[in-house]
Amino acid sequence: MRPEIALTNAGVLVDVVGIGYDEYTPEQRDQVISAFPRGDFKNEFLKVQTCSALKKPQTTFGTVNFDYIEDHDPGFRKPNACTRIRNTPWQS
Structure with a gap:
C-alpha cells in the first residue's frame, strides 16, 4: 500500500470508527x-453515506455501504458499521 493511501486509511479508521482512539491521550x-x-x-x-447508498443499493451488497441502508430501514438486521460509528468514544 502506498504511504499516502495507508495514512488515509489509518486516519479514517481512527476518525470514523475509533480504532486506535485509546492510543492518544485526552x-x-x-x-x-x-x-x-x-x-x-x-x-x-451517516446521512451522506446513506443518501449515497440509497441511490444505488444494488452496488452495496457485501460492502460497508449496505449497513447504511440497514440503518435507514430498521426492519432489516445484520451487524453494521453504523452502530460502531455511533458508539465510538469520539465526541460528536
Whole structure:
C-alpha cells in the first residue's frame, strides 16, 4: 500500500470508527478537536453515506455501504458499521 493511501486509511479508521482512539491521550484528542471541530460529524457522516447508498443499493451488497441502508430501514438486521460509528468514544 502506498504511504499516502495507508495514512488515509489509518486516519479514517481512527476518525470514523475509533480504532486506535485509546492510543492518544485526552490532551492529544482535545488538540485535534480544537484544530478540527467535528460538529455533528457522526450523524452528518451517516446521512451522506446513506443518501449515497440509497441511490444505488444494488452496488452495496457485501460492502460497508449496505449497513447504511440497514440503518435507514430498521426492519432489516445484520451487524453494521453504523452502530460502531455511533458508539465510538469520539465526541460528536
